[in-house]
Amino acid sequence: MFDLNEKISMWRGNLAQSETLGSSDIDELESHLHEEIENLTTLKLSDEEAFLIATHRLGSTDSLAAEYEKINRGVKFRHRLFWIATGVLGYFLATYLADAFSIALAVSSGSMDYNTGIVFIVSKIMFWTIVVFLCYQIYKGGFDNLRIRQLLSSFKGKCIFIAILVIAFIMLYCAILFIAVDILTQFEITKWIMDHRDFEVIEVFWGYLRLVWSVMLPALLVMLLIKLRRKDLSHEVDA
Amino acid sequence: MAISKDLVAASATPLVLSILSGGENYGYAIIKRVHKLSGGQMQWTDGMLYPVLHRLEEQKLIQSKWRESETGRKRKYYKIKKEGTKVLKEQQKQWKVVYSTLRQLWENEPCLT
Numbered sequence: 001m002f003d004l005n006e007k008i009s010m011w012r013g014n015l016a017q018s019e020t021l022g023s024s025d026i027d028e029l030e031s032h033l034h035e036e037i038e039n040l041t042t043l044k045l046s047d048e049e050a051f052l053i054a055t056h057r058l059g060s061t062d063s064l065a066a067e068y069e070k071i072n073r074g075v076k077f078r079h080r081l082f083w084i085a086t087g088v089l090g091y092f093l094a095t096y097l098a099d100a101f102s103i104a105l106a107v108s109s110g111s112m113d114y115n116t117g118i119v120f121i122v123s124k125i126m127f128w129t130i131v132v133f134l135c136y137q138i139y140k141g142g143f144d145n146l147r148i149r150q151l152l153s154s155f156k157g158k159c160i161f162i163a164i165l166v167i168a169f170i171m172l173y174c175a176i177l178f179i180a181v182d183i184l185t186q187f188e189i190t191k192w193i194m195d196h197r198d199f200e201v202i203e204v205f206w207g208y209l210r211l212v213w214s215v216m217l218p219a220l221l222v223m224l225l226i227k228l229r230r231k232d233l234s235h236e237v238d239a
Numbered sequence: 240m241a242i243s244k245d246l247v248a249a250s251a252t253p254l255v256l257s258i259l260s261g262g263e264n265y266g267y268a269i270i271k272r273v274h275k276l277s278g279g280q281m282q283w284t285d286g287m288l289y290p291v292l293h294r295l296e297e298q299k300l301i302q303s304k305w306r307e308s309e310t311g312r313k314r315k316y317y318k319i320k321k322e323g324t325k326v327l328k329e330q331q332k333q334w335k336v337v338y339s340t341l342r343q344l345w346e347n348e349p350c351l352t
Contacts, residue, residue: 027313029289031266032286034312035267057284058285059284063284063286063287067287067290071290071294071297
């Protein structure tokens with residue numbers, strides 16, 4: 001039995017593999033394909049015949065990819081960058097899992113305080129749950145202009161967006177303030193002499209840097225993924 | 240008689256701009272229009288029109304917008320911009336020169352048969 005929708009999604013998949021077509025380009029071609037198939041079926045052709053003729057008229061995957069490559073030079077690069085960023089994020093997730101496992105081991109063997117261990121693990125789980133959730137949304141095709149627009153078009157959506165922004169800003173501000181004050185008091189900048197105590201200070205400073213790095217880098221990578229995805233799907237639909 | 244590939248490629252820009260100067264339109268309808276006007280002799284491979292449209296959009300001669308059609312399907316509509324109208328006028332002049340030159344040559348040419 002010929003399943004038209006299945007055939008069309010397979011055809012889409014083939015086009016997507018070429019890397020030179022953005023999903024917006026494929027959507028446009030699919031819209032064309034639907035029109036042509038509808039037109040042909042009114043001429044008493046079966047779905048299968050209409051599909052074969054319509055795809056033939058649109059051109060082969062290779063020739064379409066070659067034509068689009070001339071105008072979409074950036075798309076291939078963005079596509080690769082997207083997967084590189086995903087890979088780096090995956091690496092971070094793997095190191096986090098290893099970290100969490102070693103902390104769990106340290107807690108169970110008694111070499112780490114139980115409460116400290118739990119705080120570490122819970123905070124990391126929370127952070128990575130958010131990261132993984134955002135990645136899932138990106139792969140599902142979320143965060144394109146349309147959805148963000150729809151969200152922002154309602155009053156509730158605007159409130160949520162502003163609330164998130166304010167909370168993020170306050171958190172960032174507190175983090176910077178906390179780190180800055182701590183560093184200033186610990187370093188005692190006016191009495192800057194390099195003795196054994198300063199090495200401890202540098203170690204603490206390094207610890208903070210790593211903390212910021214471990215949070216900021218995944219966050220930046222997620223933002224990069226959203227940006228790469230949004231460009232791909234820049235649809236503007238006026239209902 | 241099929242029009243040669245080079246000629247089809249060369250005439251794509253003035254064809255698209257001319258059709259869009261009559262009002263906004265979408266890819267499928269543009270192809271059908273050209274097909275009909277040429278009596279089926281100008282046949283694009285359908286998919287090749289879209290890179291042309293995107294190139295014209297990049298050159299800011301036309302602009303596009305996704306919209307829902309009356310059947311509920313999403314369509315990308317294209318509209319000519321001011322700059323596009325200017326380029327179209329310029330191209331019309333050029334094509335008229337080519338056309339009138341060829342016509343004079345062919346009219347003055349003695350019949351070979």
